[in-house]
Amino acid sequence: MPIHTVNIEEAKDHFFDLIATTAEGGEVIITDNGKALARLIPATDAAAYQAHPTAAAEFSTDDDPLAWDADGWENVG
Numbered sequence: 001m002p003i004h005t006v007n008i009e010e011a012k013d014h015f016f017d018l019i020a021t022t023a024e025g026g027e028v029i030i031t032d033n034g035k036a037l038a039r040l041i042p043a044t045d046a047a048a049y050q051a052h053p054t055a056a057a058e059f060s061t062d063d064d065p066l067a068w069d070a071d072g073w074e075n076v077g
Helices: 008-013 015-023 046-051
Strands: 003-007 027-032 035-040
Touching: 003 008, 003 015, 008 015, 008 027, 015 027, 015 035
Parallel strands: 003 027
Antiparallel strands: 027 035
16 A cells, blocks of 8 residues: 655544554655655554564553642633
C-alpha cells in the first residue's frame, strides 16, 4: 500500500479516513508547510514498537499524583 502524504488541515478534515487507511495497512505522513510532523502507521506494525520501545516511565499509574490541579477549569469557556 502506498504512503499517503497530507497537510495538517487535510488531516484534521479527514482524520477518520486516515485512521481507516492505517487500519487497512497503509501509512500516512502529516505535514505542515512541507515539513513532516507525524506519521500514522498500523498499530500492528511490530517494527515501530521495536524502533521506539515503550518505557514504564512514559505512563502514569493510579497511584501517581496529577501533575496539575484542575480547580477552576469548570468556569473556563
